[in-house]
Amino acid sequence: MSRCTVCSLKDDHPGVVLDDQQVCNLCNFDFAEDLLVNYRYTSEVFAEFQQAPPADGEFDCLFMYSGGKDSTYMLDKFVNEYGKRVLAYTFDVPFESVHAAQNISLAQEKIPATFLLDADDDNIKLMMREVFNRPAPKPGRYLDEKLPCVSCRTFFVLRAILNAYERKIPYIALCADPQQILTMESNVREIVRGFYETFGERLTGTLFGERLEDLLFEDDEDLPKIVFPFIAMRHDYDPDHIVAELQAKGLYESSPLETHCTLFPLLNYYSFKNWDCMFYKLNASSHVRSVRRNGDQARNTFSIKFPRALDLAPVEDQLGEVVMAIAAGEGSREEHEKTLIDVFQRMDATEDAARFVAQSFLDMRSVADDLGIRLS
Ligand SMILES: [Zn+2]
Incomplete structure (x- = not known):
């Protein structure tokens, strides 16, 4: 194994190839062209949406509202500044530590939109069990180490698509941050096709009934279009500014332990087990790359922060060892806790935060048990 x-x-990371100078295709910009095409398309669709006259139906767009800072900030803009008629759609993800329903009440008081809360615990858990328990597809493709996370998001995006389609809402707004936008499929038919490809007809039928299949054969103009509002802010996206503006409007109560995914330790288990890397590897590598390139110039890495000087290889190796040991039920809890706190602090977590995250890793086996996920 060698590293860029x-x-x-690493040279066996899905979608990554090293050249004879030991430099990877991401560092060599092999992806640049694909990414630019995606940027151009999403920018055009967003411009079209902004200029569109009011839709025929009750709503101009279905807005995917998570209750987090990015989507709260944009929802306020859509309704109170752009004057859009919005169906604010929230999917209650059962893996989130703080459920969405508790977060949206502030927004409901101050933003005149129609709010819709959706949930489907049984099916999303069934899908997750399948993702974790079956062998990972080899050879892997770009982002395959994040398959459980990507699948979860795709699941509720599909439910939102079905909602928009059935109510004849022409646009769906999705508040991915600028870095996420680059790696997300924005064409509705392709999202549906990709899901069928990943999960097959039978499981997809179990999860969504037959409604989804109609979308594969629908006319283009009758399919909703996905817009990424943050595409317009890609050069000056600033999470701290967003939080400050929301707090000034009374739309946000920040907490050091913000909503987070309870599957995070298992996501790391999945990526270490199948691809020998930590879950945030692409993000961390992208950070290391930009620090090297930009020298002293500070750079915004969007929603995940890493320390300027991150010694990635040893941090990753240590995290991998402890994650696999916990999964196998080996070693002592105290030792694991010490190692985890040390690793997270080296990734710039405060001691409290490191302690909190370490705890969730130590409880990984019981979370897996509850979901029916087999750890090997
Ligand atoms: Zn590289």
């Missing part, structure tokens, strides 16, 4: 000399990605 710039960003530390």
